[in-house]
Amino acid sequence: MKEKFYLTTAIAYTSKKPHIGNTYEAIFTDVIARYQRLLGKDVFFLTGTDEHGIKIEQDAIKDGETPKAHVDRVAAEVRAIWDLCDVSYDRFIRTTEPDHERIVAKIFKKLYEKGDIYKGEYQGKYCKSCEDFFTESQVTEDGKCPECGAELMDACEEAYFFKMSRYQDRLMDYIETHPDFISPEARKKEMVNNFLKPGLKDLCVSRTSFTWGIPVSFDPKHVIYVWIDALSNYITALGYDPDADVQSETYRKYWPANVQIIGKDILRFHTIYWPIILMALGEPLPEKVFAHPWLLNGVDKMSKSRGNTIYADELAGWLNVDAVRYYLLSEMPYLNDGTITYESVIEKYNAELVNNLGNLCSRTVAMAKKYFDGRVPENAAPEAIDAELVAACEACARGVCEKLNEYRTAEAIDLVFDLLHRANKYIDETTPWALAKDESKTARLKSVLYHLLETIRFAAVLLQPFLPGTAKKVLEIFSIGKTPFETGLSFGALQAGLALGDAGILFARVDVEKLLERIRIVTEETHK
Numbered sequence: 001m002k003e004k005f006y007l008t009t010a011i012a013y014t015s016k017k018p019h020i021g022n023t024y025e026a027i028f029t030d031v032i033a034r035y036q037r038l039l040g041k042d043v044f045f046l047t048g049t050d051e052h053g054i055k056i057e058q059d060a061i062k063d064g065e066t067p068k069a070h071v072d073r074v075a076a077e078v079r080a081i082w083d084l085c086d087v088s089y090d091r092f093i094r095t096t097e098p099d100h101e102r103i104v105a106k107i108f109k110k111l112y113e114k115g116d117i118y119k120g121e122y123q124g125k126y127c128k129s130c131e132d133f134f135t136e137s138q139v140t141e142d143g144k145c146p147e148c149g150a151e152l153m154d155a156c157e158e159a160y161f162f163k164m165s166r167y168q169d170r171l172m173d174y175i176e177t178h179p180d181f182i183s184p185e186a187r188k189k190e191m192v193n194n195f196l197k198p199g200l201k202d203l204c205v206s207r208t209s210f211t212w213g214i215p216v217s218f219d220p221k222h223v224i225y226v227w228i229d230a231l232s233n234y235i236t237a238l239g240y241d242p243d244a245d246v247q248s249e250t251y252r253k254y255w256p257a258n259v260q261i262i263g264k265d266i267l268r269f270h271t272i273y274w275p276i277i278l279m280a281l282g283e284p285l286p287e288k289v290f291a292h293p294w295l296l297n298g299v300d301k302m303s304k305s306r307g308n309t310i311y312a313d314e315l316a317g318w319l320n321v322d323a324v325r326y327y328l329l330s331e332m333p334y335l336n337d338g339t340i341t342y343e344s345v346i347e348k349y350n351a352e353l354v355n356n357l358g359n360l361c362s363r364t365v366a367m368a369k370k371y372f373d374g375r376v377p378e379n380a381a382p383e384a385i386d387a388e389l390v391a392a393c394e395a396c397a398r399g400v401c402e403k404l405n406e407y408r409t410a411e412a413i414d415l416v417f418d419l420l421h422r423a424n425k426y427i428d429e430t431t432p433w434a435l436a437k438d439e440s441k442t443a444r445l446k447s448v449l450y451h452l453l454e455t456i457r458f459a460a461v462l463l464q465p466f467l468p469g470t471a472k473k474v475l476e477i478f479s480i481g482k483t484p485f486e487t488g489l490s491f492g493a494l495q496a497g498l499a500l501g502d503a504g505i506l507f508a509r510v511d512v513e514k515l516l517e518r519i520r521i522v523t524e525e526t527h528k
């Protein structure tokens with residue numbers, strides 16, 4: 001039986017269309033899902049939308065819609081962008097699905113019956129826009145909201161609380177004995193020192209200030225607050241039921257998650273609240289929670305004053321989907337935030353996708369057509385420099401796997417593009433056009449082209465998780481489809497005599513200034 005791999009993104013909040021930063025998380029997770037599939041695993045990739053809460057209720061009123069119509073519209077937008085970006089999820093969950101709502105209500109009731117949740121009274125400073133309470137020690141020096149800076153109001157309301165403190169020691173223990181649970185390492189220290197060591201306070205898990213949520217089944221004037229509602233999606237999506245004697249087959253097969261990928265800003269919810277909810281339910285914890293940094297909007301030359309929000313679908317419309325994926329994946333560092341501007345995306349597109357990858361393919365295939373009638377020549381007269389290229393391919397394959405195992409996607413994709421640069425340099429070093437002029441060098445020319453073609457095939461196999469559309473086009477030159485790493489990454493697998501397909505134009509060159517000007521005109525029109 002295949003080894004399973006279950007991975008999740010955070011669910012996207014449906015108050016607004018997701019900007020490019022939110023899209024990054026789905027693409028990042030997609031790379032890991034595709035990689036694990038190429039390793040031969042049985043992958044379940046979950047993503048979806050978080051659809052309850054006061055902000056959605058308020059946004060819906062502003063847009064003159066019902067909350068339901070609002071979340072239907074935004075969830076469809078989220079899904080369309082994920083689909084456009086080739087995000088290969090297996091399940092897209094929405095927290096307004098009746099099954100999810102039914103199970104969340106059951107989970108709340110079960111935790112109440114167990115004594116983990118109790119009814120109390122909340123007194124504190126309340127921020128309307130964050131829909132959250134803060135203690136005196138949390139508010140800013142001038143008494144404002146520590147999250148958004150808004151005025152706070154004194155509020156007191158009846159509410160349900162989760163006894164977090166009950167699980168504090170167990171969670172500390174778990175984190176200490178499972179060093180890979182919170183990743184990257186630096187984030188773990190943040191959680192332990194800032195939240196666990198000072199001691200956990202009980203968590204308010206219900207609200208009476210709005211109605212757009214899942215009602216507490218035994219006290220319906222309360223709605224279940226985001227923690228239990230949204231976090232539970234990771235198990236309700238698999239058919240978990242707290243009252244079942246035997247859990248569903250899907251749940252038994254895939255839970256616990258191998259990795260849960262989230263933004264660093266919601267780490268506390270996923271490494272403290274979520275594991276405690278699971279402990280209270282008696283369910284195992286995920287193997288790893290990986291927190292990524294954020295991609296921030298940089299300042300574009302074209303929009304100095306406007307700070308336009310960049311959306312993945314618009315950017316893909318100007319270039320193409322793999323240009324978006326390539327930029328996000330290669331520019332997002334492991335720990336720190338990255339930035340994005342239209343200019344930097346276009347410049348990188350020209351430099352790496354057009355010049356490096358695109359040129360290598362078109363030059364090489366054109367030479368094979370010209371010199372060998374479009375067929376793969378034999379490796380007739382290998383030389384030492386060829387062995388260097390082979391070694392570079394093999395090192396690249398090992399490196400990509402090592403980096404992806406550590407969720408270092410930027411470093412992994414850079415390795416592939418370094419290999420492509422190496423292959424372009426090999427063309428300059430071996431000068432096939434000069435070999436072609438000398439009949440006594442034909443055998444050598446065959447070897448050079450064989451090595452180039454095989455390097456291109458090899459790189460395309462490695463690019464499959466990152467740039468699936470482009471990798472597919474390149475592999476089609478060799479008449480092959482999706483290729484698992486195990487069979488695809490052995491140098492020399494390419495058969496001499498194979499008729500090559502057309503390389504076409506993988507990426508068309510773009511005039512940076514002209515395109516920026518067009519984007520400026522159109523975005524000013526549409527975002528007016």
Ligand SMILES: [Zn+2]
Binds near residue numbers: 145
């Ligand atoms: Zn606030």
